[in-house]
Amino acid sequence: MNILQTFALVALLCAGATPLAARPLDAVRKDGTLLLATEGQYAPFNYFKDQQLAGFEVEVAELVARKMGLRPQWKALGFDALLTGLQQDRWDVAIASHAITDERAKAVTFTAPHYCSGGTVVSMNPALRSARDLAGKLIAVQTGTTYAAEVRRLPGVKSVKNFPSDSDARSALASRRVDAMVTDRFVAKELLRKSPNAGFHIGDRVTTERIAAAVKLGNTALADAWSQALQAVMDDGSYAQVSQKYFQEDIRCP
Ligand code: ARG
Numbered sequence: 665m666n667i668l669q670t671f672a673l674v675a676l677l678c679a680g681a682t683p684l685a686a687r688p689l690d691a692v693r694k695d696g697t698l699l700l701a702t703e704g705q706y707a708p709f710n711y712f713k714d715q716q717l718a719g720f721e722v723e724v725a726e727l728v729a730r731k732m733g734l735r736p737q738w739k740a741l742g743f744d745a746l747l748t749g750l751q752q753d754r755w756d757v758a759i760a761s762h763a764i765t766d767e768r769a770k771a772v773t774f775t776a777p778h779y780c781s782g783g784t785v786v787s788m789n790p791a792l793r794s795a796r797d798l799a800g801k802l803i804a805v806q807t808g809t810t811y812a813a814e815v816r817r818l819p820g821v822k823s824v825k826n827f828p829s830d831s832d833a834r835s836a837l838a839s840r841r842v843d844a845m846v847t848d849r850f851v852a853k854e855l856l857r858k859s860p861n862a863g864f865h866i867g868d869r870v871t872t873e874r875i876a877a878a879v880k881l882g883n884t885a886l887a888d889a890w891s892q893a894l895q896a897v898m899d900d901g902s903y904a905q906v907s908q909k910y911f912q913e914d915i916r917c918p
Pocket residue numbers: 703704705706710743760761762763764806808809810811830848873
C-alpha cells in the first residue's frame with residue numbers, strides 16, 4: 665500500500681468512526697418507523713385528546729411520515745427536553761412548534777417550515793395589548809420558548825416569569841398573578857374560542873416566526889426527506905385539509 669492509499673484508508677476509517685447522526689435516513693427506512701417527539705400541551709398544535717396525541721402538527725407529522733413510507737411513533741415530553749433528546753439519539757424528529765432561530769440552528773438541523781405564526785400578547789386587560797404596553801409589567805412565558813427570550817429584550821418589562829408549560833403560564837394569567845403573557849397567536853385564538861368568558865384579551869402580534877421540525881444536527885438527509893414529503897402533502901391537498909380543520913385557513917408560510 666502506498667502512502668496515498670494509506671491516507672485514503674485512514675480518512676475512510678475516521679469518517680466511519682464519526683457518523684453525523686446515529687439514525688441516518690437509510691437506518692430509519694430499514695426500520696420503517698419514524699420516532700417523533702412532541703410536547704402534548706400546546707393546543708391546537710400538539711395536545712392530548714382522550715389520552716391520544718392530537719393537533720395540527722401531530723396530524724401534519726403523520727401525513728409527512730406516511731409520505732416518507734414510514735410508520736409514525738410518538739413520544740411526549742417536556743418542551744425543553746425535545747431538542748436535547750435529538751443530540752442524545754432518543755428520537756429522530758422533534759416537532760413542537762419550534763421557531764427556526766440562529767441559536768437553535770447551532771444545536772439542531774431544521775426542516776422546511778410547516779407553518780408561520782408569531783408571538784401575541786394575551787392579557788386580562790384590554791388596555792394592555794402592544795409590546796410598548798408591557799413596560800413595567802410582569803409577563804408570563806413558557807420556559808425555553810422564543811417568547812421567553814424575546815420578552816426579556818423588550819424595553820422596560822419589569823420581570824418575566826417562566827412556567828414549565830404554556831397552560832401553566834395561562835393559569836397564572838387567569839388568576840391575575842401576572843399582567844400578561846406572550847404565546848402563539850393561534851394558541852391564543854384557541855384559548856379565546858374555548859374559554860370565551862374567562863376574560864382573556866388578545867393583543868398585538870409582537871414577533872414573526874417560521875415553525876419547523878428539527879432533526880439531529882447534521883442529519884441533512886433526514887431533514888431533506890422530511891421537507892420533500894412535507895412539500896408533497898402541501899401539494900396534494902392533504903395539508904390544506906388539516907389546516908382548514910383546525911384554523912379555517914391555510915397557515916403554511918407564504
Ligand atoms: N414558537 C415558540 C418557540 O419556538 C413556542 C413553542 C412552544 N411549543 C410547545 N409545544 N409548547 O419557542
